[in-house]
Amino acid sequence: MLGYLNNKQIEHVLQSLIIGRIGCHADDRTYVVPVTYAYDGKYIYGHTKEGLKISMMRKNPMVCFEVDVMENMSNWRSVIAWGKFEELKSPEQRKEGLKILMNAVMPLMTGETTISHPMSDSHQKTIEAMKGVVYRIELTNKTGRYEKT
Numbered sequence: 001m002l003g004y005l006n007n008k009q010i011e012h013v014l015q016s017l018i019i020g021r022i023g024c025h026a027d028d029r030t031y032v033v034p035v036t037y038a039y040d041g042k043y044i045y046g047h048t049k050e051g052l053k054i055s056m057m058r059k060n061p062m063v064c065f066e067v068d069v070m071e072n073m074s075n076w077r078s079v080i081a082w083g084k085f086e087e088l089k090s091p092e093q094r095k096e097g098l099k100i101l102m103n104a105v106m107p108l109m110t111g112e113t114t115i116s117h118p119m120s121d122s123h124q125k126t127i128e129a130m131k132g133v134v135y136r137i138e139l140t141n142k143t144g145r146y147e148k149t
Contacts, residue, residue, distance in 0.1 A: 048133050074149040
């Protein structure tokens with residue numbers, strides 16, 4: 001059975017995952033790229049190096065965001081959302097964005113080179129020293145579909 005996800009189901013999918021895809025468009029070129037993210041109910045937060053994705057989103061901040069859960073070809077859920085990219089530039093904004101992102105991702109980090117959970121004071125200093133671009137996307141429209149057998 002094919003169907004549409006309701007708002008509660010859409011929110012659950014967005015909050016339960018940490019890998020999504022951003023679609024951006026600039027200079028007659030479309031680019032879709034996987035990203036690690038955190039969702040706080042309003043914004044998608046991310047952190048990345050300078051590159052094509054950031055360059056394109058600076059030129060055209062209107063983006064598309066997609067996540068999906070696929071058990072098999074007959075059992076899946078997908079959410080597509082549209083929103084506006086915003087680069088977080090002030091130290092306070094960067095710190096808050098990274099904190100939201102790290103709190104979502106850290107419970108899944110289990111390797112020898114990863115930071116353990118919960119965040120200690122030294123982890124706070126690590127966040128403050130992190131280079132790269134911190135951004136958020138304000139989601140303005142969301143839709144979801146599913147198939148279930």
